[in-house]
Amino acid sequence: MEPATYAVDPRPTGPPWRLWEEVGEDAAARQCVYAPVYSVSFGARNRIVIAPGDSRSMTLIPEKCEGYCQGVDGRAGPNLACEGCGRAVATRMDDCGMWQTVWLEPDAVERRPSGLPAGRPPDWDDLERAEHRVPPVEPDGSWSRRWEAAVGVMLAHLVVATEDRPVTLPVGPVADLLGDAVGRYFPAGPETRTVGLAGPGIGTPRPRPDVFLVPRHPLTGAPWRPPGDEGAVVPLDSGLWAYLAHPGETSPMPATGVLPEGVLRDDYPLPPHPWCSLTPHRHAFDYTLVRLPAVRGPRLSRYRDAYRR
Structure with missing residues (x-):
């Protein structure tokens, strides 16, 4: 916290x-x-x-x-x-x-005002602030513990939303950062479900993917949902989502215009490279999945059987 x-x-x-x-x-x-x-x-x-x-x-x-x-x-x-x-x-x-x-313990404490002025409650606008983004890699090259836990939670929701069918991630940061983790938990084969990134401040993909990866509200934890859309959504920690959706400027020097095609700049800092691929926190995945009522569904027997061993 x-x-x-x-x-x-x-x-x-x-x-x-x-x-x-x-x-x-x-x-x-x-x-x-x-x-x-x-x-x-x-x-x-x-x-x-x-x-x-x-x-x-x-x-x-x-x-x-x-x-x-x-x-x-x-x-x-x-x-x-x-x-x-x-x-x-x-x-x-x-x-x-x-x-x-x-x-x-809820029955042993009571809430009382501190007398200090309350700060502004966080809202969807905070997701576009650079300080809200959570980088995936620590300075020592290890994966962020928050990423490991939050991705584990997200994968449990994704298993339920797709009923354990194969998934295809959108090309870009989502596939680059989450592809290996998704490959560990989902089968290969037909009946593939498509996943897209959606949320405040970015355009909604069209045609609509089968599942939207959306942020949780930074205060209430409620998942964002496109107006008038009742399709499947999978919530993700807002700090991780913000990193995927709003990567921000990576150059240390401001620049205008675009470079000619095929020309690369040499003043960008090298992105941190982790030691290994992202391994979601298994306990976070298990804890979340068994607490989703839909895990009782017939297509999720592969995971229910794993818990019986």
């Missing part, structure tokens, strides 16, 4: 956990899980996640600070207590391989 921001997860998260075999398909569906998994969360709904640096007046509960590697993972439930009353109010998570977060 960015500083001074928060998000709310409407689905059950965290302990207690119950095995799928004990819960059953119908009870799991009531917990927003629609395909077999090892265990199902019966934790609180509407838990609030913030950046650890934004937490105040809380102290760790030593006996609940278990973890796998070099941090805490929240397996025992809330591990942060209010310094004033001692009540368990939140869960710090920062173990190896995890995002560093603090999850507030």
